[in-house]
Amino acid sequence: MTLDVKLSTLNTKHQPSAFVQAMADIRALLNQRILVIDGAMGTMIQRHKLTEEDYRGERFKDWPSDLKGNNDLLCLTQPDIIKGIHKEYLEAGADIIETNTFNAQRVSMADYGMEALSYEINVAAAKIAKQAIKEYQEENPNSQVPNSKFVAGAIGPMNKTLSLSPDVNNPGFRALTFDEAVDAYYEQVKGLVDGGIDLILIETIFDTLNAKAAIFAVKKYFRDVQQPELPIMISGTITDASGRTLSGQTLEAFYTSIMHARPLSVGLNCALGATQMRPHIEELSTIAACYTSAYPNAGLPNAMGEYDEHPSDTAHFIEEWAKEGFVNIVGGCCGTTPDHIRHIAEHVKTIKPRPLPTLEAAL
Numbered sequence: 255m256t257l258d259v260k261l262s263t264l265n266t267k268h269q270p271s272a273f274v275q276a277m278a279d280i281r282a283l284l285n286q287r288i289l290v291i292d293g294a295m296g297t298m299i300q301r302h303k304l305t306e307e308d309y310r311g312e313r314f315k316d317w318p319s320d321l322k323g324n325n326d327l328l329c330l331t332q333p334d335i336i337k338g339i340h341k342e343y344l345e346a347g348a349d350i351i352e353t354n355t356f357n358a359q360r361v362s363m364a365d366y367g368m369e370a371l372s373y374e375i376n377v378a379a380a381k382i383a384k385q386a387i388k389e390y391q392e393e394n395p396n397s398q399v400p401n402s403k404f405v406a407g408a409i410g411p412m413n414k415t416l417s418l419s420p421d422v423n424n425p426g427f428r429a430l431t432f433d434e435a436v437d438a439y440y441e442q443v444k445g446l447v448d449g450g451i452d453l454i455l456i457e458t459i460f461d462t463l464n465a466k467a468a469i470f471a472v473k474k475y476f477r478d479v480q481q482p483e484l485p486i487m488i489s490g491t492i493t494d495a496s497g498r499t500l501s502g503q504t505l506e507a508f509y510t511s512i513m514h515a516r517p518l519s520v521g522l523n524c525a526l527g528a529t530q531m532r533p534h535i536e537e538l539s540t541i542a543a544c545y546t547s548a549y550p551n552a553g554l555p556n557a558m559g560e561y562d563e564h565p566s567d568t569a570h571f572i573e574e575w576a577k578e579g580f581v582n583i584v585g586g587c588c589g590t591t592p593d594h595i596r597h598i599a600e601h602v603k604t605i606k607p608r609p610l611p612t613l614e615a616a617l
Contacts, residue, residue: 279401280453280485280518283349284545284582288602291350291406291549291585292343293595295336297561299325302335317367324366326358329379336379340386346592347599348585349403351386352455353379353446356410359438361430365413372438373445380407380449406455406487407446409439409468416463417501432467439471447475447484457489458524458587460500462511465490469515485518487583489547491525492534505537513543521547524587527554527563528571535580539608545582546608548575552589561589569597576605 283289309321311331321327328336336354343351358376360369383405391403414420414430421427443454454472459465465488476483490508493500499508509520520542522534528550535548553563572584584602586594
């Protein structure tokens with residue numbers, strides 16, 4: 255069955271009650287158990303060994319630049335492949351699946367001359383993920399808890415940074431302005447919401463200023479449409495053993511910089527394997543006033559840039575975090591597969607989630 259992603263068929267109005275319900279449903283689940291987010295989309299796409307022609311499809315067969323590697327475009331040219339990957343993760347035990355939109359804003363899409371397609375890709379990606387959940391639930395009618403599967407609209411860090419200069423000879427130069435970043439993220443948020451997402455996930459943050467642009471865009475969008483905000487998940491990236499982001503912030507500074515967004519969860523993903531991420535997740539669990547998330551890579555890459563950590567090993571490490579009370583949401587990033595998610599889900603299913611801290615009112 256081919257998924258119809260034509261914009262003319264879309265219901266682009268999210269009812270306010272759906273927003274409130276999404277928050278209530280996921281909060282109720284987070285208080286009951288540890289939730290599982292999916293694994294790597296890129297890793298699974300690579301398994302399909304797609305050609306340039308596969309990426310182009312019929313619609314873009316005469317596009318003037320190479321398109322292979324533009325994974326977000328596959329939401330338009332190979333929607334069944336993306337839907338199939340979502341369903342594999344759902345079958346593995348994922349409670350939250352991410353849209354295939356990591357780079358689907360006009361700043362990153364400019365690499366392919368496809369800025370004008372950003373909105374369409376985001377709408378299509380959200381529709382694909384929602385359809386995957388619908389089909390999965392229809393195929394597994396006896397194993398479903400109502401309203402227990404969620405689509406998170408994935409918003410990546412962009413390929414340009416607001417805090418750092420790309421020119422070593424001109425440290426004051428910036429390739430992007432804050433307003434340009436906000437405009438790009440705003441369009442992406444609109445597409446994701448129009449497509450029907452349940453959550454917003456601002457992830458793989460290496461530059462907190464980029465994340466602030468995304469947060470501002472989210473807040474502005476919901477103010478403009480006069481609807482309650484969808485729950486926001488925020489996930490940063492610690493890039494090395496120093497415990498700092500690429501733009502130089504410590505974990506505590508990063509959290510302090512984004513806590514004004516009142517996120518549903520804050521966490522870490524990418525860059526590190528579970529072993530290397532452990533001390534940072536422990537620290538985050540002690541300072542975060544919201545739920546915490548962690549989805550590490552499948553270890554560190556080998557000499558060929560591939561990931562070798564076995565699913566059982568990743569699950570063992572994450573199970574230990576869960577037993578220590580560090581996490582509320584777990585899953586996998588680069589190199590992880592449905593097998594990793596299946597093992598993770600099995601290892602944490604009986605462990606109590608991290609309780610939210612009790613905050614004292616300031617004097």
